[in-house]
Amino acid sequence: MRMPRLSFLRPKSLMGQMLLAVAAALLLVQGIGAILVYRAQRESYEVGMVNAAAFRLIAETRGRGGVGHIGRHDRSPFAGPPLRGFPLQTSNASPANPGEPRDTRAEARLQRILTEQEFPSSGIVVVHRTVQGDPVGHDNTMKWAAHRGKDERQIADRMDDHLLVVGVKQPAGGGWTIVRVRSPRDANMLVQPLIVQTLIIYLVLVGAVALILRRITRPLAALTRRVEQFAVAPGSVGQLEPSGPEDMRHLIVAHNAMEARIVAMLDEKDVMLGAIGHDLKTPLAALRVRIESVEDDNERGRMARTIEDIVRTLDDILSLARVGRPSDPRERTELSALVASVVEEYEDMGEPVELGDTQRIVLELRSTWMRRALRNLIGNALRYGQRARVTLVREGGSAVILIEDDGPGIPDDTIEDMMNPFVRGDPSRNSTTGGAGLGLALARAIADQHGGALILANRLSAAGTVEGLTARLEIPVG
Incomplete structure (x- = not known):
């Protein structure tokens, strides 16, 4: 079974980062709240146990026949359910064992209660134990279990209960009055509700x-x-339907308006370029006819070549301007066959173009524009490097066409500039060494149109000298 994609929950996405921030903030707030509530609960519980101990001390020594009353039910609201077997005791020794930690906070609190109630004392000891760890608590619990017929599991539960042992020393050399208060099993009763509450709030x-x-x-x-989509093919699809919150709807409406304006400007540009091409090519065609009347063959030839250069430059300018808005759709094309056909064109003209290793790669592209890019790159290689070697390989998810020459290369600091319009390798503007400087710019624009890239790099020898230039045309597959 295929699991649904949850790419929007990636930590780098807006939703993923927002949910992570909310979850972290909520965890921090709930953690602080849980700690405060837990501490308050424990504080209240400890106060209740100390009050229960003070209640038993005062009530059973003053109003119920003095110390040592055995077998009495403890119905203090702080001490849990009725208990048997934890009577008040008197002893000449402190209830704290040697080295056993004492609860000084509970001792101070109990001292304040006894002072307010005018209960005489010359010393107070408070320690925490389990029922299992207290001899009196253990013995009385076993007696209670035998009397009630409790099983081992119930006895073990009682043995793990928390026991507060309080000793009050009587003044004037009197002994110790000892009281034990057992905490109920639900001492941490708020922990589970806090966890459930946190989970509910999270959800x-x-x-x-x-x-x-x-x-x-x-x-x-x-x-x-x-x-x-608009960056690749402006105006190829209709406008986006506004959706989402009002702010997002306003953004989409504004984008649609901007897109419509851009498309209108591009359409206007196409109309203008078409008019320019028509208006310029018509007089150029008339000039071709008129130069036939020139009797000097050399002069007529130079004039014809000048007209051809103007027409070729005009075609390059129009192609570069229209490459972002191609009229022909993409078609599934066998790229190796297309590359081989372009190389054959140059071979038929006797040009030193060599076809190297190729791989069969089928992809969707605009074959007319791709042929134009290959011709420009091969033409540059022949013009500046005397020969061209063309190979086609597949690297990862891209088809890579490599055109290598044996020329002097390009200085590293000007390679990027060479792909800008009207920038030539020969700054003299000599028509015999190059055109108007639009070939590489047009090839890069065609690569961008297909979602790829054109990369120029000098090819170095083992000694570090430049052996030529490599034009790398990358086109994504699929």
């Missing part, structure tokens, strides 16, 4: 944020895809 809040972000990111993703 509700993160779910709500996810829905809101989804309403934002879906139209945003659609707008991103639209911009990518």
Whole structure:
């Protein structure tokens, strides 16, 4: 079974980062709240146990016949359910064992209560134990279990209970009055509700944020895809339907208006270029006819070549201007066959063009424009490098066409500039060494039109000298 894609939850995406931030902030706030609530609960619980111990001390020594009353039910609201077997005791020794840690906070709190109630004492000791770890608690629990017929599991549960052992020393050399208070099993009763509450808040809040972000990111993703399509083929599809929150709708409407304006300007540019091409080619055609009346053959030939240069430059300018808005659709093409056919054209003309290794690669492209790019690159290689070697390989997800020459190369600091319009390798503008400087610019524009790239690099020998130039034309496959 194929799992659904959750690419929008990537940490780098808007939704992923927002949900991660909300989850982290919520975890921090809930963690702090849980700690504060837990500490308050524990504080209240400890206060309740100390109050329960003070209640038993005062009530059972003053109003119920003095110390040592055995077998009495403890119905203090702080001490949990009724208990048997934890009576008040008197002893000449402190209830704290040597080295056993004492709860000084509980001792101070109990001292304040006894002072307020005018209960005489000359010393207070408070320690925490389990029922298992307290001899009196253990013995009385076993007696209680035998009397009630409890099984081993129930006895073990009681043995793990928390026991507060309080000793109050009587003044004037009196002994110690000892009371034990057992905490109920639900001492941490708020921990589970806090966890459940946190999970519920997470589900509700993160779910709500996810829905809101989804309403934002879906139209945003659609707008991103639209911009990518528009960059490749302006005006090829209709306008994007506004969706999402009102702010996103306004953004999409503004984008549609901008896109319509750009398309209108491009259409206007195409009309203008068509008019320029028509208006210039018509008088050039008339000049071709008129030069036939020139009697000097050399002069007539020079004039004809000048007219051809103008026509070729005009064609390059018009092609470069229109490469971003091609009229022909993409077609599935066997690229190796296309490359071989272009090389054969030069071979038929006797040009030193060699076809190297090729791989069969089928992809969708505009074959007319790709032929134009290959001709420009091979023509540059022949013009500046005397010969051209063409190979076709597949690297990853791209088809790579390499055109190598044996020329002097290009200085590294000017390679990028050479692909700009009207920049030539020969600055003299001599027509015998090059055209108007539009060949590489047009080839790069065609590569960009197909989602690829044109990269120029000098080819170096083992000694580090330049052996020629390599033009690398990359076209993505699929």
